[in-house]
Each structure stands twice: as structure tokens, then as C-alpha cells.
Amino acid sequence: MHPTLQRLDEIAGRVAARDDTIALLGLGSAGAQRGRLDDHSDLDFFLVVEEGATSRYATETDWLATTCPLVWSFAHERHGRKALFADGIFLEYGVFTVPELRRVPFRGARVVWRRPDAPPGLTESDAPVPRPPFDTVEFHLNEALANLYVGLHRDLRGEHLSAARFIQGHAVDRVIALLRLSAGEPPYRDVFDDSRRVERTYPPHVLPLEGMVPGYLGNAAAARVILDWLSVRFPVPPPLREALESLLQRKIGRPA
The missing domain is CATH 3.30.460.10 (Beta Polymerase, domain 2)
Structure with a gap:
């Protein structure tokens, strides 16, 4: 044992x-x-x-x-x-x-x-698992795009930590949710944390986490990878893609 x-x-x-x-x-x-x-x-x-x-x-x-x-x-x-x-x-x-x-x-x-007199059903919970408002492709796609938009603005403001949480955290969570909906329920899924065991479930060419989560000063690079990943697989609304591309250009044009 x-x-x-x-x-x-x-x-x-x-x-x-x-x-x-x-x-x-x-x-x-x-x-x-x-x-x-x-x-x-x-x-x-x-x-x-x-x-x-x-x-x-x-x-x-x-x-x-x-x-x-x-x-x-x-x-x-x-x-x-x-x-x-x-x-x-x-x-x-x-x-x-x-x-x-x-x-x-x-x-x-x-x-x-x-205990012998313990009530039955102790392994089952009556309480619902916390979930996002909608568990759909449309919701997760648009939420990921919103996270990128807010995150890039905060990065341009100099709020790199908050930006990292939006881009390399929240947006990546939505990417994982999109994979779950499109590729099927992963084995041993943790319903409270979709990030658990993703490395075993999705190989790097499917989920390029190294590019999506590069670190504190890598928000623009992460947003670039996530936006490209979404654009290849889902219909990204053109106005929002243009807005994100504009933010990325502003970030790239700034001195390090």
C-alpha cells in the first residue's frame, strides 16, 4: 500500500x-x-x-x-x-x-x-459544483478574448501582475475549457480545477503552455500565442481581433 x-x-x-x-x-x-x-x-x-x-x-x-x-x-x-x-x-x-x-x-x-449507524450517501454531495455562467464554446471563446483585451490594457498601463493573471491565467483557463468541450472529457478531470493534469491530457502541439504562460514580463507574447491559437480553431469576431492586434502592436512598439 x-x-x-x-x-x-x-x-x-x-x-x-x-x-x-x-x-x-x-x-x-x-x-x-x-x-x-x-x-x-x-x-x-x-x-x-x-x-x-x-x-x-x-x-x-x-x-x-x-x-x-x-x-x-x-x-x-x-x-x-x-x-x-x-x-x-x-x-x-x-x-x-x-x-x-x-x-x-x-x-x-x-x-x-x-460507523455502523452512519447515514447512507455520505460520498455524495447535494451542493452543486461552482461553474461559470455558461459552459459553452461561445462563452469560453468570448471570455478568453475579453481576458486578453483587459489584460493587454493593464500590461500597457504597467500592471504586469494583474495582466498576467488575465492573460496567462484566466484566458488560459478558457482555452482549457474549449479543449474539453471540443476534444471530450479528459480522464481524471478535477471538476474544481481544469488546470489539473492538463500536461498529461494534451501534448504541447495541442496545448502550447510554454508559449501561453511565459512569465511576468511575457504578457504580450502570451497574448499573441493565445490569440493565434483561438483564431485557428474558432471564429474570432473581426472587430475584436483588430482591437487586440492594435494593442499588441502598441505593446511591441514600446521600449522594454
Whole structure:
């Protein structure tokens, strides 16, 4: 067994001996998609507890440290923590009651341990996964173009960091969404983050990330690659293409 999964089983053994715990659910590569687990995977899980026990398990770590010493931890939200074991296993977890769990959007959970009287359906969430307003080619194409337009203006203003987020971040996200819609659902897709595992799914000649994400001072070059990529595959409205070309010319004409 992989050490990460073995650690999760050890944690399950500890919480199973307590009266105020109901279930332990593995998530991500420790959940239903264990086939993608490797030496770089985090340990993600939910602990389901009785009413009144959430705060204790979310703020205290003694129940974890009995499996291996913790060298660092912090609360990243009201219901959970991120932490590092002494042997290098990094974990992120949330602690919820059953009613709270029903309101949390998640997918692909696996029951590692459950109390015999635990309610059914703990691996299914009633909460919808956050999505963009429209998951269509038209939306993602036009949103990508809008990101390029806003990003190039900010780059010309000297706001290179904000520009990078629009061009090399938001616009690239839309490119990945367009690939998903045109090429089919990728294996092991993370519904919360489409950027996960794209390098395994799309080779460089399909998704030229090196050109689309060149770095802090590479916004114009990134916009050029993204605009050309979109123009070859989708009908870019001529007025917007002309506006983007004009912005790119203004950027190129400026001294470095």
C-alpha cells in the first residue's frame, strides 16, 4: 500500500475508537480515483463528526499526531486545516457534521471508515459544483478574448501582475475549457480545477503552455500565442481581433 493511503488508514483507526466520530472520507487521489495517486500527492479527507465536535477536531491535532508527529499546521478555513507530517506527507482536511457535509460541494469521495449507524450517501454531495455562467464554446471563446483585451490594457498601463493573471491565467483557463468541450472529457478531470493534469491530457502541439504562460514580463507574447491559437480553431469576431492586434502592436512598439 502507498504510504499516503496507509497513513489515511492509520488515521481512520484512531478516529474509529472515538465516540464522537461518524466517518472518514478520502478525497482526490485518496478517494475514488486512487489510480492517480503518486509520490507527489497530498492527503485530502473529510472527517464527519457528531454535533458539537466540529470545532475540537478542526482546531486540535492530537488525533492526527498519534499516527506521526506534525511539524506544521494552520487553519485555512473554519472547518479545516492544512498540515505537514514529519515524514513529508502533506494533508488538507475538513471536519463537518452530517448536515454541514450535505452543503459542501465535492465529488469522488471514498469511505475509508464509517460507523455502523452512519447515514447512507455520505460520498455524495447535494451542493452543486461552482461553474461559470455558461459552459459553452461561445462563452469560453468570448471570455478568453475579453481576458486578453483587459489584460493587454493593464500590461500597457504597467500592471504586469494583474495582466498576467488575465492573460496567462484566466484566458488560459478558457482555452482549457474549449479543449474539453471540443476534444471530450479528459480522464481524471478535477471538476474544481481544469488546470489539473492538463500536461498529461494534451501534448504541447495541442496545448502550447510554454508559449501561453511565459512569465511576468511575457504578457504580450502570451497574448499573441493565445490569440493565434483561438483564431485557428474558432471564429474570432473581426472587430475584436483588430482591437487586440492594435494593442499588441502598441505593446511591441514600446521600449522594454
